[in-house]
Amino acid sequence: MTWFALxxxxxxxxxxxxxxxxxxxxxxxxxxxPEVQMTDIYRGVVPFIILQLIAxxxxxxxxxxxxxxxxxxxxxx
Numbered sequence: 001m002t003w004f005a006l007x008x009x010x011x012x013x014x015x016x017x018x019x020x021x022x023x024x025x026x027x028x029x030x031x032x033x034p035e036v037q038m039t040d041i042y043r044g045v046v047p048f049i050i051l052q053l054i055a056x057x058x059x060x061x062x063x064x065x066x067x068x069x070x071x072x073x074x075x076x077x
Contacts, residue, residue, distance in 0.1 A: 003063040007056065014052045017045050 016024040025041050032041070059065055 003059070003066045006059060006066050010052060010056050010059070014049060014056070017049055017052070 025045060028041055029038055
């Protein structure tokens with residue numbers, strides 16, 4: 001269940017950054033100076049979208065990655 005919830009959360013976050021909807025992009029445009037064009041914002045967000053897609057593929061391919069770090073942090077002593 002944790003694996004599925006993480007996939008949904010990262011997918012939703014990616015959807016906030018991708019056109020045509022990209023709510024986060026429009027919020028950013030609203031607070032940027034007028035000389036910043038929307039295409040500049042689109043170009044700037046591309047590396048982050050690629051990183052999120054890579055993370056989605058990794059978590060989808062290797063579900064144990066979702067619980068590995070919490071199990072290392074909260075393991076019994």
